[in-house]
Amino acid sequence: MQQGSSSGHASGKLPRHVAMIMDGNGRWAIRRRLPRVAGHRAGVETAKDMVRLCGEKGIEVLTLFAFSSENWRRPEEEVGLLMDLFVAVLEQQVKELHENNIRLRVIGDRDALHATLRERIQEAESLTGDNSGQTLVIAANYGGRWDCCQAARRVAQRVKRGDLAVEDIDEEAVRRELSLDDLPEPDLFIRTGGERRVSNFLLWHLAYTELYFTDTLWPDFDRGAFEGALAYYASHQRRFGRTGEQVARMQGV
Ligand code: FPP
Numbered sequence: 001m002q003q004g005s006s007s008g009h010a011s012g013k014l015p016r017h018v019a020m021i022m023d024g025n026g027r028w029a030i031r032r033r034l035p036r037v038a039g040h041r042a043g044v045e046t047a048k049d050m051v052r053l054c055g056e057k058g059i060e061v062l063t064l065f066a067f068s069s070e071n072w073r074r075p076e077e078e079v080g081l082l083m084d085l086f087v088a089v090l091e092q093q094v095k096e097l098h099e100n101n102i103r104l105r106v107i108g109d110r111d112a113l114h115a116t117l118r119e120r121i122q123e124a125e126s127l128t129g130d131n132s133g134q135t136l137v138i139a140a141n142y143g144g145r146w147d148c149c150q151a152a153r154r155v156a157q158r159v160k161r162g163d164l165a166v167e168d169i170d171e172e173a174v175r176r177e178l179s180l181d182d183l184p185e186p187d188l189f190i191r192t193g194g195e196r197r198v199s200n201f202l203l204w205h206l207a208y209t210e211l212y213f214t215d216t217l218w219p220d221f222d223r224g225a226f227e228g229a230l231a232y233y234a235s236h237q238r239r240f241g242r243t244g245e246q247v248a249r250m251q252g253v
Pocket of ligand 1: 026064089138
């Protein structure tokens with residue numbers, strides 16, 4: 001069970017999986033009188049720093065929300081620039097990810113992505129697929145509700161094929177069809193940029209996740225800020241529905 005694996009870390013105080021909403025790039029740029037895309041470029045540098053920091057600290061999985069299904073509503077020019085940026089980041093970074101034994105996974109609805117981006121994603125995933133170190137998950141054209149719908153469709157297909165009985169549809173049967181599949185659920189969720197929302201991110205997976213919100217804009221989110229979030233996580237006892245006394249007993253406190 002996923003919850004079991006996460007609860008094992010409640011005493012370890014270091015999250016296995018951190019999920020981040022990288023918000024505030026636009027405001028960071030505007031405050032500097034720069035075009036919004038300059039904020040996204042600076043945001044890429046922060047994303048790279050976070051991958052390195054997670055590796056340094058032994059955090060197994062980092063999931064970054066790069067583009068939501070709702071982000072298509074942005075001006076066409078910004079969407080185009082973001083897509084070009086994703087292609088460039090993949091082209092420039094995939095070798096380094098591979099050299100560092102990092103496995104890249106991209107989650108989200110790929111059908112709407114540009115063909116070149118789809119190809120780069122495919123290449124990067126096959127190159128790094130067997131790496132055994134950290135996992136970096138990029139959510140691109142991702143939405144939590146979309147994820148639940150595509151999982152429901154796959155469950156229905158299993159039922160139609162006769163592989164699964166309706167009465168056997170349980171949490172595990174649904175979970176295995178969701179995009180994160182066998183990865184541990186996020187222990188810690190971080191959103192920068194001041195908003196206190198999960199914005200259709202990993203809806204199913206955030207059920208027991210510690211939520212951390214900061215006003216710091218994404219390009220300014222640095223080592224110290226990340227360590228602040230990790231300290232917040234370490235100071236919170238995760239109970240998974242149990243009482244505080246039960247958890248203390250389980251941890252031998
Ligand atoms: C939200 O800031 C940010 C995005 C929609 C794009 C995030 C993308 C990156 C940081 C690039 C990283 C890419 C990879 C592949 C890791 P915003 O524009 O909503 O900021 P605002 O709220 O200040 O306007």
